[in-house]
Amino acid sequence: MPGENLSRDEARERAALLSVDGYEVSLDVRSAVGDAEGEGPRTFRSVTTIRFRCNEPGASSFADLIAPSVTAVSLNGRDLDPSEVFDGSRIALEDLAADNELVVDAQCAYSRTGEGLHRFVDPEDGEVYLYTQYEPADSRRVFAGFEQPDLKAPFRFEVRAPEAWTVWSNGAGDRTDGVWRFAETKPISTYITCVVAGPYHYVTDSYERLLEDGTRLEIPLGAMCRKGLAPHFDADDVFLITKQGLDFFHDHFDYPYPFGKYDQAFVPEYNLGAMENPGMVTFREEYIFRGKVTRASYEGRANTILHEMAHMWFGDLVTMEWWDDLWLKESFADFMGAFANVGATRFKDAWITFAIRRKAWAYRADQLPSTHPITADIRDLEDAKLNFDGITYAKGASVLKQLVAYVGQDAFMEGARRYFKRHAYGNTRLSDLLSVLEETSGRDMAAWARSWLQTAGVNSLTPQVLLSAEGRVDELAVVQEAAESHPELRPHRVAVGLYRRTGEGTLERYARAEVDVDGPRTVVAELAGAEAPELVLVNDDDLTYCKTRFDTTSLATLREHLGSLTDPLARALCWSALWNMTRDALLPARDFAGLVLRFAGRESDIGVLQMLHAWAGSALVHYVAPEGREAVGRLLGEGALRELRDAAPGSEQQLAWARFFAAVASDQAELALLRGLLEGTEKIDGLDVDQELRWAFLEPLAAHGEAGEDVLAAELARDDTASGKRHQVRCLAARPSAAVKAQAWAQVVESDALSNALVEATIAGFAQASQRELIAPYAEKYFAAIERVWNERSIQIGMDVVRGLFPSLRDSQDTLDATDAWLSAHEKAAPALRRLVLEARDDLARALRGQACDAAAAGR
Secondary structure (H helix, E strand, O other): OOOOOOEHHHHHHHHHHEEEEEEEEEEEOHHHOOOOOOOOOOEEEEEEEEEEEEOOOOOOEEEEOOOOEEEEEEEOOEEEOHHHHEOOOEEEEOOOOOEEEEEEEEEEEOEOOOOEEEEEEOOOOOOEEEEEEOOOOOHHHOOOEOOOOOOOEOEEEEEEOOOOOEEEEOOOEEEEOOEEEEOOOOOEOHHHOOEEEEOOEEEEEEEEEEOOOOOEEEEEEEEEEOHHHHHHOOHHHHHHHHHHHHHHHHHHHOOOOOOOOEEEEEEOOOOOOEEOOOOEEEEEHHHOOOOOOOHHHHHHHHHHHHHHHHHOOEOOOEEEOOHHHOHHHHHHHHHHHHHHHHHHOOOOOHHHHHHHHHHHHHHHHHOOOOOOOOOOOOOEHHHHHHOOOOHHHHHHHHHHHHHHHHHOHHHHHHHHHHHHHHHOOOEEOHHHHHHHHHHHHOOOHHHHHHHHOOOOOOOEEEEEEEEOOOOEEEEEEEEEEOOOOOOOOOOEEEEEEEEEEOOOOOEEEEEEEEEEEOOOEEEOHHHOOOEOOOEEEEEEOOOOOOEEOOOHHHHHHHHHHHHHEOOHHHHHHHHHHHHHHHHOOOOOHHHHHHHHHHHHHHOOOHHHHHHHHHHHHHHHHHHOOHHHHHHHHHHHHHHHHHHHHHOOOOOHHHHHHHHHHHHHOOOHHHHHHHHHHHHOOOOOOOOOOOHHHHHHHHHHHHHOOOOOHHHHHHHHHHOOOHHHHHHHHHHHHHOOOHHHHHHHHHHHHHOOOOOHHHHHHHHHHHOOHHHHHHHOOHHHHHHHHHHHHHHHOOHHHHHHHHHHOOOOOOOOHHHHHHHHHHHHHOOOOOHHHHHHHHHHHHHHHHHHHHHHHHHHHHOO
16 A cells, blocks of 8 residues: 555645635546456546645645556646656646646556445356445545545546446436436535446336425435346335435434435445445445345344435535544444434334444444544544444444433434534534534533543443342442543443342343443432342443443343343343453353353344354354363354254244354264255255355355365356355365465465455455364464555455454464564554554454453363
8 A cells, every 4th residue: 555645634734725616527437348458457547627726826735546547637738747746646736826727637447456446247147347435535546636525526427338338426417429427416525426337237216205495305216236136136125214214314304315316336345334425325235135134134234224324414415524533424324323223114123233233343442452532533544444443333323322312312413403504515523513512402512522532442330239138229339440541431321220030030120210420439329229139230221332240149140030031122231241241251251152052042133143143153263262162162053953943934033043053063963964954855944045045054064174166166056146156265265275275375365366355255264263273374474474465455455364364263372472573573564554463462362361261160
């Protein structure tokens, strides 16, 4: 990534100097089809005209462009020598006038990493598909521009494409004289412009709404995917969620959707979940389900649709000034995704999913050495790329959920409405949001922001219960603690719930009190005199962001009666707390696995069940002591198979247990059952082994040497699609062979021939928990290679390699020492690279502490 960074100081200086009046971008992507011409990357022509003003005539600045070559540059009618003004990532602009016109004619490269204009060839039918992905700063790979959020401008796009193709962009468009021309956009940032082109399968619908002023709002709706996925595309459900979301946000935001049409493209080899390009939202195509999935998958898709829709207001209409305030859009969108899911769709339990899945992401991120305040210090674009993390999204959303409880929903929404109207098509900072919330709530937002937005770390809340001689609560207090590295104690609005077993054996709440926890110890006076509880839940209803701890009695109750908790949110919160205790080496991993085996089969919420499966698998791989792995793995395999056979035929619970069984299968009998299910010689009533489930069964067979290259080739012939190819590549890399591992390593680390999706698949197959000794030699190779990879490859591939190939399965002090040695020897390496290595080191150190806790428990 040499020479491609942009600092915050440079961006501020340029924003103070320039104002942009408009872009005209002309792309010719007819070169996307047919044979590539000449040596080097396949390219397309990009001609950009930018009209902009400079408030200091005679000053100098620069435009951003990453391209293999520039044909011509002219500034105010004056031709400039590309060899003198273009350095590979910037175009120098000298002696600017008050009013300027810059024209850049370049040959830009199609992407194979999902950054810029990505080109994908469908192996099923040979069709070519294009789409763009820019955030935070990759529009400069497609057209020349000023690549920072606060230099907004209207855009006009025109695209020349192959005759049989359709092209889409942010505005409505049509084809005349062989050229697709699109309506001028409202002022938007460069990173949310978009072009999608190819023979996509396209479905249309429309949304209408009568506005309060009597006018009718009409929004054309479109949804698209590759032709090969069309048989699986449930566009009706996508449109249903879309319309429900548009109703919800119009009801709450009082600002009509401002971007005309609303297209949604499900695209291949996508690095993200989705991207909020106004009028042209892009999603990863895995949201189109080729086989049977659980309700949780549909809920997740709906959440993403609503998250991106919320961005049309939070992020697109009003945009952060610089990436420091990325949270202004992402935290709000993450919150609004769950809020709208509950309020507008069939997924009324979305806050449960938020509590157990999204917050788990936040808790992990907030305990890493790289943790940061929600309002982060983003020095440059590399920092920005890494801050699309669990803090910016899920912790920020959790804090906003508490803010709604703090100021009230009405005040919060009125603040949002004023924010949109006051800053429409503009850029904002934290202070702009706080000011409107102070207006609508009457509360001092500065103190709240200091505690919650401008400090890092997560607090722990633990109940202390003192009982009277009569067996009633004499005093119940909540103790708040913080890590030494981040000692801030925060104000928490919490609900404290008391639970006891009923005569029928269910564990029910019988008392609840809301209290403001502030400082190290807070007494909950309202609960004095209550009957003695068997379980105290200090963040009942999930009002705040914290790690929940238990007193001795509560933990003992959960060990015996967790499955008896009737409230699904309370159960999810208890499971989340127990997992945090496992990660913090306070609960032995084998005990957590035992709780999953004992109680997960009674879990009614499918999303919670699938999360428990993921955590149990992680406990086995990372936190169980090495000498106990075989025994715990055997218990998990036996338990998963028992639950699979006991599950209702055809149910989503049966599907979830089938996938978990495949993930933990290891002995010959378990592998033989998987092989029999694939071949049809074994059967479990109601279990449809569709193509996606076939691949899920094949990976463990490949990893244990039970499915070779010929078997995987035959499966690809059966499923000769882009999805099938990714699965096959992952399974091929999973095989237990030194030659296989060497080839996989070379394909990812020593070559850039693979696309981003196949890099991801190869890495996923390479690291198998059953092959620790086989891949141990790659620890040394990893540390020798990562700085070169980081410097030579795109930031997305660099992140994939550094994270995915860290030797976490060589979980020993030796690996910690090797990591520390690399960090000591590379103090001047790119800060973003060091951050990734530090995070991986922290995960490994945490795993070793967990293993020590587990080993101690085994010796009890």
